[in-house]
Amino acid sequence: MAYDPKTIEPRWQAYWDEHSTFRAEIDPAKEKFYVLDMFPYPSGAGLHVGHPEGYTATDILCRYKRMRGFNVLHPMGWDSYGLPAERYAMRTGVHPAITTKRNIETFRGQVKRLGFSYDWSRELATTDPGYVRWTQWIFLKLFERGLAYQAEMAVNWCPAQNTVLANEEVKDGKYVETGDPVVRRPMRQWMLRITRYADRLIDDLEELGWPESVKAMQRNWVGRSEGADIDLPIANSNHSITVFTTRPDTLFGATFCILAPEHELLASIVTSDARAAVDTYIDQAKALDETVRSDTGRKKTGVFTGAYAINPANGKRLPVWVADYVLSGYGTGAIMAVPAHDRRDYEFAQTFSLPIIKVVDDGTGGDIADAAYEGDGPMVNSGFLNGLPTAQAKQAMLQWLEQHGAGHAKTTYRLRDWLFSRQRYWGEPIPVLHLADGSIVPLPEDSLPLLPPELDDYKPAAGGEPPLARAVDWVRTTVPGTDIAAVRETNTMPQWAGSSWYFLRFLDPHNDREFVSTEAEKYWMPVDVYVGGTEQTVLHLLYARFWHKVLYDIGVVSTKEPFRKLFNQGMVLAFSYKDASGRYYEPDQVTERDGKYFSAGEELSSQVEKMSKSRYNVVNPDDVVEEYGADSLRLYEMFMGPLDVAKPWQTSGLIGVRRFLERAWRIVCDDNDMLHPLIQDASSYPQELLRLRHKTVRAVTEDIEGLRFNTGIARLMEMANVLTHSPVRPREIVETFVKLLAPFAPHVAEELWGKLGYDGTLAYASWPGFDPDLCVDESHEYVVQVNGKVRHRFRGETGLDAHGLIVAAKAEPEVGALLKGRDVMKEIAIPGRLVNFVVRE
Ligand code: ANZ
Numbered sequence: 001m002a003y004d005p006k007t008i009e010p011r012w013q014a015y016w017d018e019h020s021t022f023r024a025e026i027d028p029a030k031e032k033f034y035v036l037d038m039f040p041y042p043s044g045a046g047l048h049v050g051h052p053e054g055y056t057a058t059d060i061l062c063r064y065k066r067m068r069g070f071n072v073l074h075p076m077g078w079d080s081y082g083l084p085a086e087r088y089a090m091r092t093g094v095h096p097a098i099t100t101k102r103n104i105e106t107f108r109g110q111v112k113r114l115g116f117s118y119d120w121s122r123e124l125a126t127t128d129p130g131y132v133r134w135t136q137w138i139f140l141k142l143f144e145r146g147l148a149y150q151a152e153m154a155v156n157w158c159p160a161q162n163t164v165l166a167n168e169e170v171k172d173g174k175y176v177e178t179g180d181p182v183v184r185r186p187m188r189q190w191m192l193r194i195t196r197y198a199d200r201l202i203d204d205l206e207e208l209g210w211p212e213s214v215k216a217m218q219r220n221w222v223g224r225s226e227g228a229d230i231d232l233p234i235a236n237s238n239h240s241i242t243v244f245t246t247r248p249d250t251l252f253g254a255t256f257c258i259l260a261p262e263h264e265l266l267a268s269i270v271t272s273d274a275r276a277a278v279d280t281y282i283d284q285a286k287a288l289d290e291t292v293r294s295d296t297g298r299k300k301t302g303v304f305t306g307a308y309a310i311n312p313a314n315g316k317r318l319p320v321w322v323a324d325y326v327l328s329g330y331g332t333g334a335i336m337a338v339p340a341h342d343r344r345d346y347e348f349a350q351t352f353s354l355p356i357i358k359v360v361d362d363g364t365g366g367d368i369a370d371a372a373y374e375g376d377g378p379m380v381n382s383g384f385l386n387g388l389p390t391a392q393a394k395q396a397m398l399q400w401l402e403q404h405g406a407g408h409a410k411t412t413y414r415l416r417d418w419l420f421s422r423q424r425y426w427g428e429p430i431p432v433l434h435l436a437d438g439s440i441v442p443l444p445e446d447s448l449p450l451l452p453p454e455l456d457d458y459k460p461a462a463g464g465e466p467p468l469a470r471a472v473d474w475v476r477t478t479v480p481g482t483d484i485a486a487v488r489e490t491n492t493m494p495q496w497a498g499s500s501w502y503f504l505r506f507l508d509p510h511n512d513r514e515f516v517s518t519e520a521e522k523y524w525m526p527v528d529v530y531v532g533g534t535e536q537t538v539l540h541l542l543y544a545r546f547w548h549k550v551l552y553d554i555g556v557v558s559t560k561e562p563f564r565k566l567f568n569q570g571m572v573l574a575f576s577y578k579d580a581s582g583r584y585y586e587p588d589q590v591t592e593r594d595g596k597y598f599s600a601g602e603e604l605s606s607q608v609e610k611m612s613k614s615r616y617n618v619v620n621p622d623d624v625v626e627e628y629g630a631d632s633l634r635l636y637e638m639f640m641g642p643l644d645v646a647k648p649w650q651t652s653g654l655i656g657v658r659r660f661l662e663r664a665w666r667i668v669c670d671d672n673d674m675l676h677p678l679i680q681d682a683s684s685y686p687q688e689l690l691r692l693r694h695k696t697v698r699a700v701t702e703d704i705e706g707l708r709f710n711t712g713i714a715r716l717m718e719m720a721n722v723l724t725h726s727p728v729r730p731r732e733i734v735e736t737f738v739k740l741l742a743p744f745a746p747h748v749a750e751e752l753w754g755k756l757g758y759d760g761t762l763a764y765a766s767w768p769g770f771d772p773d774l775c776v777d778e779s780h781e782y783v784v785q786v787n788g789k790v791r792h793r794f795r796g797e798t799g800l801d802a803h804g805l806i807v808a809a810k811a812e813p814e815v816g817a818l819l820k821g822r823d824v825m826k827e828i829a830i831p832g833r834l835v836n837f838v839v840r841e
Helices: 005-018 051-067 083-092 096-112 129-144 194-207 212-222 248-253 272-286 343-352 390-403 518-524 537-554 621-628 630-639 651-668 687-705 709-725 731-741 746-755 802-811 813-819
Strands: 032-037 071-073 148-158 163-165 183-192 224-233 240-245 256-259 303-310 317-322 334-337 407-413 432-435 440-442 476-478 485-488 527-532 563-568 572-578 591-593 596-599 602-610 647-649 779-786 789-797 824-830 834-839
Touching: 005 630, 005 746, 032 051, 032 518, 051 071, 051 096, 051 527, 051 630, 051 687, 051 709, 083 096, 129 148, 129 440, 129 537, 194 212, 194 224, 194 537, 212 537, 224 248, 224 303, 224 390, 240 248, 240 256, 240 334, 240 407, 248 390, 272 303, 272 317, 334 343, 390 407, 537 563, 621 630, 621 651, 630 651, 630 709, 630 746, 651 709, 651 731, 651 746, 687 709, 687 731, 709 731, 731 746, 779 802, 779 813, 789 802, 789 813, 802 813, 802 824, 802 834, 813 834
Parallel strands: 032 071, 032 527, 256 317, 527 563, 572 647, 779 834
Antiparallel strands: 148 163, 148 183, 224 240, 224 407, 256 334, 303 317, 432 440, 432 485, 476 485, 572 602, 591 596, 596 602, 779 789, 824 834
């Protein structure tokens, strides 16, 4: 008989279930705390040890907060629309709803076996009809407000998958999931006007407790640039080109202009001599991907159009070129080139021997630029701007442009509207009807949800017709309440839709009148802590914040931002083994000798990589639970290292945490699993133990608050070691230890709580406090002298160094009074003994 997770863990999980221990109810008398995990896509592969990393972290925080008296909301659900279920259906004919249901059951079972304190009464899946209804409702609200519209768009079309892809699904001209080539092609699409929220998506980041790096990624994605649109007339024509620049101050330094190859004015301004060369160039450029075109390392190419633009500031003629590094989708698709102060323009000018005129003083003197100087400085060679610093020169030029009708201030964004339609089966149908006259009728709210129709064949049709178009009887319908013929929209929403608002549905998951009650929303929002991986979070956060702001504008949510604090967990990696040819080996084919790895005599290299089936390095949490128990898995997930860094899984580490739990068990129970004799009388505790108790409580409390779980566990291990070897076991200290352990390893803690004589769960037992005076190590008496005379004595931490001792002495109010208004010339500290302040007499 001893610590036996196999019997305790299922028992406590059943207890929590039966007693709804973690059910959260609105309670205005209590302070709320909403902790959210990024909910998983329930893939066929099941849970991966990466998932419980974040889930354990949030669970520790939740269990701790409950013990501190907070009303904690901690829900879990499933992001269950998505392409893998649809692909599986194409291969096997099994309906995605069936696969999804099966996968959710697997996931739920796996998650439950880890003992997380979720309020399972709030479980939801984005594919639930009751959920789809409100996702579609949000779409109707977007449509009503003009935030959803149709457009003929050049889209990323993947011929192999017969589908359109979002920009973020395409990298280097390939579909990131499959590697299939992607081409550009115009098609009718649904778009969401996220660009209208660009400023708020940047400005409202200010108030958030997010990692600076994540905020920076949000800012970059929106990409706000403040500058000007400037009009340059084309010589001998009545055309003019408008350029966008962030540096209107440098207008006097413009020596040529460039149009993007797609620019519509090209056809009208190119001279007949230049036409052939320009056309050839345009054809070449069209074949190139934008990421290639904007690669700064690429050699600059371009062709002169034969046309000249007039610089409005000084009347100079600027040759107009066409070059592919100017993109058609950004700004106006045309630039004024200032080679002295823009690196790309500099290279271009060098390549084609175009003039370079310095207009910002870089402080080196001289007029020749050997490289583009992109910094600020006083203006030179710039007429009325001369001598002005950059910021003022920008203002002065803007004013001049407006007065002369030659331009105006302009803010440009990198953000594009959100391409919101997909030609897929397993997604929320877009809830609108098309009439014969081309008009669009939104479905009435009370007809929602509109679920995808039954189909036998889920493949998109060639040419991009969505699979839903095959359900002819479903497509052909009438406008509800009338006999006007209509056809349904056959595009579906992207997977991002369901995950853009699930944190709101968790607040009131069974409400069938409104998507969240005002009472629940007001009480629970915002999410206090949101934890998830870094992959794909830039867009998820952007989309969720956008929808949230729209909902805020319609008055159904009361906070501008949904997630107050955000934390990204690092990836769980694993060792893999491969031979010189790159072939991977399963771990049980590998043997280790002297730190080297072999398989059948051949030496293998070992590396730490992302887990994947093909590398044979995936760890299944079920196996770990089976062998070591859920509490060990939880502890190990947290003990591997700081939460936010990537770290390799090492099964040997599990043995260590399992031993720690056995030791914890033995602190409370004897060999017969009976409670050890504990001493009750606090006055007979050894001081050392008492101090250890207070120090550990403080450290563990601070570590949990700061999400530094690895160091918190290390403190618990130290405490366990001392208690194990201690000849006496004071009850209060042992109970404190069990409480501190509870958030990390809840099953064993519950069991030990019972052994200590308590009934029921310790989930709401009060978190132990600490006395700061007892958190210092053994204290020691120090002497304070002023000019060599003893003036004060105080108790401080043992072993302070000279600096620490001076700081501690000055912190004494009496010392403050002694030194007040006096000129301290020297501070002399003798560690272990005294501080002498030498003051002017
Ligand atoms: C003149 C100039 C002078 C510029 C100078 C920069 C430095 P961000 O900050 O990324 O918004 N630009 C404008 N439209 C472009 C397009 N469609 N394709 C490629 N480049 C474009 O960059 C704005 C700057 O990028 C603009 O300011 C313009 O070059 C260029 F000393 O205009 B600048």
